[in-house]
Amino acid sequence: MAEEIMDEMDELDVAANADDDAQKGKYMTFQIGDEYYGIAINYVNEIVNIQSITGVPEVEDYIKGLINIRGKIIPVIDVKVRFRQEPVQYTDRTCIILIDVNSTMVGLIVEKIADVITINEKDIIPPPSLNQSVIGKDKYVFGLVKVADEVKLLLDPEKLIRDEDPMSLE
Amino acid sequence: MGEDFNTESMLDIFLYESEQLLETLQNVVLEQKDEDCFDDASINEIFRAMHTIKGSSGIMMYDNITKVSHKLEDVFYYLRESHPDNVPHLELVDHVLDVADFITAELDKIKEGDTPDGDESQIITELDKFLNKIKTGITETGDDLPPENKHEEPKQFYIPPTENESSKYYKASIYYRSDTEMCNIRAYTAVYSLKEITEDMEYMPDDIITNEDSGAVILEDGFHMLIKCQCTKEEVLEAIGDTSGVDWVEVNECTAKEFEMGFHEQEPAPIVIELDDKDKGKGKEKAEEKKEEKKEPTPGDYVIKGKETGKGKKLAKNQPKNSPKQSYISVNVEKMDSLMDMIGELVISEAVVLQNPDLKVPGLDLSNFQKAASQLSKITTELQDVIMSMRMMPLTNTFQKMNRIVFDVSRKLGKDIELEVIGENTEVDKNIIEHISDPLMHLIRNSVDHGIEAKEDRIAAGKDPKGKITLEAKNEGGKVYVIVRDDGKGLNREVLYEKARKNGLIGNRPMSDFTDKEIYQFITYAGFSTKEQVTEYSGRGVGMDVVVKNIQTIGGKLEIDSVEGAGSEMTLKIPLTLAIINGIVMEVGSSTFVIETNAIKEFVRFGKDMLVKEPDGEEYVMLRGECYPFIRLNQRFHLEETDSSIDAEDGIVVVLEHENKYVCIFIDTLIGEQEIVVKPIPSYIKKVQGLSGCTQLGDGSIALILDIAGLITDQERR
Known part of the structure; x- marks a missing residue:
């Protein structure tokens, strides 16, 4: 599965070189629990299979540790734990999406990679205002979109990787 | 500027070059700050530096830099040409440093991507005043001189090419066609063409300008030259080839000896044109005047004139080529860093290959593999050494900066202080140099401000009224020691103790609890300052703690020693390399x-x-009667596994030492010793006390590096 997506990503990369706008409106979707989430593809660097993670002591529970990608040491976070959900056992479908947010490389552990979809900007509906005050997963969600009868939650990666304490990103 | 014009790299070069020039300039100035005047060499040096900066800033269109450097150039042009003896030297030093500061500030702005908008008019007015003063000998009150009385300097100056060891010597002869007229003028043209590329030359006959008959002699015997220059035979030929009417030219290499002998064996006596001659420009003009007197305007004349106008600039540009062939290249630090990273990767990959589990299949004959493997290890180790040595830089530059600080601060405080520098050639990793510059600056300032007493106090204490600060660097046991020593009043135990107690830094522990060295360390605590009055330079109690923090980030430490009344000594102990x-x-x-x-x-x-x-x-561990604090890493780092092996009696206790403090940790298994490429823990993860970084092991997995100092301070705090 991941390989297919990677191929697709490669194509996208080529397109991106030709025209930066090609990435616009493209979202990589993945599954966590029962929900599907999307992340703007221009943040995504690479997708790797789950690999051995070196734990780092005394950090937030959702920071799983460090992985080594061709000599680069990258912290990974478990998105499910980040969403305050019960962690699940990693399987061979578990993937790590490497995203680059303002030059900070972070790996996101997700249960399953789904697809790359194109979303028209005007189809994105902001999350219902009631939910905005809820401390929890919704603050990372900046929009909802309905694709083929499925609702996908679009994530803001900057908020996703940022700690509750805004100082710690510095 | 045109779009296809690569201003980026031009800007880089401009910044780099100008900074280098300013640095040399400051060094020259500070070296001679105690003399009565600059010697000729340094006047030339400053003049040249200003000229180059003027030229290049002009190209880059930074007007204020151009104007300021032009003005200072004027001053030094005057000094060079007229040798006035009434120059107030210190004032001149101040002016030069002001200009250097101004340009540095502007360069900083450019580096930040801002436009250099500093106001140059004040400096220019001051320089004008100064110039007028030394010209007319009028003192401060002499403002009645019209300020417009700016003397017009020729726009181009002649800058003599520098002489050096790698010069070559040639014997050149030009023979003219028999129908050529005014051979003397043509020969003169050739001489001028050559002057651009030569350092020194002689020619025969020597009176080609003054003696019209010399033309006939040249026609008869040819025109002979002895040339000393940097260039190849081809270049010499090319320079001569410009002139018309030449029948044939002969250029042969000769030795320095032959060159020195000149045309002595042949009459008439030769003339030596020393191109370093200061009056060169004038001489040239004179020569031209004479020619005009002869009313023989020939095409050759125009050639000379043409050359002349372009000369100043051309030579300035050529200067790097003429200066001693340095076998240095400047490389972008990022490239060095990435090379360093790559080599780190290589070392790791090597381990991956050599410790590959596939090799552990029993019954394999690996003798050839092992041979090749040991060869590979040897090469990678050497490669590491090379990249390490490439990153090593002498402390010279850093130390020279300190010179300036001592000069500035001591003058403002009215103290007379001499700075002695020892071992400035000691080499340290570039990363470390960047980190010690600021701490060192603080230490030096502290010494000047707090350490060295005022002149009267020194005399009263029977000391030399001139204070002395020694800045020393040396290599010792894999570490670099940088020592700042002063012969000032030293540190007072009681004062320090009282102050620390009053500021609540040490609670109420009695003084006998502390050793001398511990008490001296108080000054490195945040919020500690013994100076009652806050001065511009120190006394706010920030500083020393920052110094210590900076030093600690590079794995170094600060030791303080002092003898009251005789001075104090601050020693920075820093590692040679970090990576x-x-x-x-x-x-x-x-x-x-x-x-x-x-x-x-x-x-x-x-x-x-x-x-x-x-x-x-x-928990403590008793070892040969000594008691050491004991840390279970699992508990310390809240690792999930329960530490059961401690009772199984098959674990190992590791005794760790940092700055004479000990701590024991308990481990399960020893894997082995290895060269470790230290990588920082990604900044996304908050700093964890007790960990200093991470590294990649041979199998590609990541291991965390324990920070012993952190563990120990942590333990103490509990």
Whole structure:
């Protein structure tokens, strides 16, 4: 599965070189629990299979540790734990999406990679205002979109990787 | 500027070049700040630096820099040409430093991507005043001189090419066609063409300008030259080839000896044109005047004139080529860093290959593989050494900056202080140099401000009224020591203790609790300052703690020693390099840790009777009658595995030492010693006390590097 997506990503990369706008409106979707989430593809660097993670002591529970990608040491976070959900056992479908947010490389552990979809900007509906005050997963969600009868939650990666304490990103 | 014009790289070069020039300029100035005047060489040096900056800033269109450097150039042009003897030297030094500061500030702005908008008019007015003053000998009151009385300097100056060792010598002869007229003028043209590329030359006959008959002689015997220059035969030929009417030219290499002998064996006596001659420009003009008197305007004349106008600039540009062939290239630090990273990767990959589990299949004959492998290891080790040495830089520049600080601060404080520099050639990793510059500056300032007493006090104490600060660097035991020593009043135990107590830094512990050195260390605590009055330079109590923090980030430490009344000594002990350390890899539970080999005192097999448990849960290890604090890493780092092996009696106790403090940790398995490429823990993860970084092991997995100092301070705090 991941390989297919990677191929697709490669194509996208080529397109991106030709025209930066090609990435616009493209979202990589993945599954966590029962929900599907999307992340703007221009943040995504690479997708790797789950690999051995070196734990780092005394950090937030959702920071799983460090992985080594061709000599680069990258912290990974478990998105499910980040969403305050019960962690699940990693399987061979578990993937790590490497995203680059303002030059900070972070790996996101997700249960399953789904697809790359194109979303028209005007189809994105902001999350219902009631939910905005809820401390929890919704603050990372900046929009909802309905694709083929499925609702996908679009994530803001900057908020996703940022700690509750805004100082710690510095 | 045109779009296809690569201003980026031009800007880089401009910034780099100008900074270098300013640095040399400051060094020259400070070297001679105590003399009565600059010597000729340094006047030339400053003049040349200003000229180059003027030229290049002009190209880059930074008007204010151009104007300021032009003005200072004027001043030094005057000094060079007229040798006035009434120059107030210190004032001149101040002016030069002001200009250097101004340009540095502008360059900083450019570097930040801002436009250099500093106002140059004040400096220019001051320089004008100064120039007028030394010209007319009028003192401060002499403002009645019209300020417009700016003397017009020729726009181009002649800058003599510098002489050096790698010069070559040639014998050149020009023979003219028999129908050529005015051979003397043509020969003169050739001489002028050549002057651009030569350092020194002689020619025969020597009176080609003054003696019209010399033309006939040249026609008859040819025109002979002895040339000393940097260029190849072809270049010499090319320069001569410009002139018309030449029948044939002969250029042969000769030795320095032959050159020195000149045309002595042949009459008439030769003339030596010293191109370093200061009056060159004038001489040239004179020569031209004479020619005009002869009313023989020939095409050759125009050639000379044409050359002349372009000369100043051309030579200035050519200057790097003429200066001693330095076997240095400047490389972008990023490239060096990435090379360093790559080599780090290589070392790791090497380990991956050499310790590959596939090799552990029993019954394999690996003797050839092992041979090749050891060769590979040898090469990678050498490669590491090379990249390390490439990153090593002498402390010279850093130390020279200190010179300026001592000069500035001591003058403002009215103290007379001499700075002695020892061992400035000691080499340190570039990263480290960047980190010690600021701390060193603080220490020097402190010494000037707090350490050295005022002149009267020194005399009263029977000391030399001139204070002395020694800045020393040396290599010792894999570390670099940078020592700042002054012969000032030293540190007072009682004062320091009282102050620390009053500021609540040490609680109420009695003075006898502390050793001298511990008391001296008080000054490095945040919020500590013994100086009652805050001066511009120090006394706010920030500083020393920042110094210590900066030094600690590069794994160094600060030691303070002092003898009251005789001075104090601050020693920075810093590691030679940061990036690769020798480490011991070990396992605790399922985690892998690395400890720097230097920090490990010993390994002891764990015995149950060694463990001493206090009722409050703290544990100690008794070893040969000594008691050491004991840390279980699993508990310390809240690792998930429960530490059961401690009772199984098959663990190992590692005794760690940092700054004479000891701590023991308990580990399960020793893996082995390895060269470790230290990588920072990504900044996304908050700093964890007790960890200093991470590294990649041979199998590609990541291990965390324990920070011994952090562990110990942590333990003490509990």
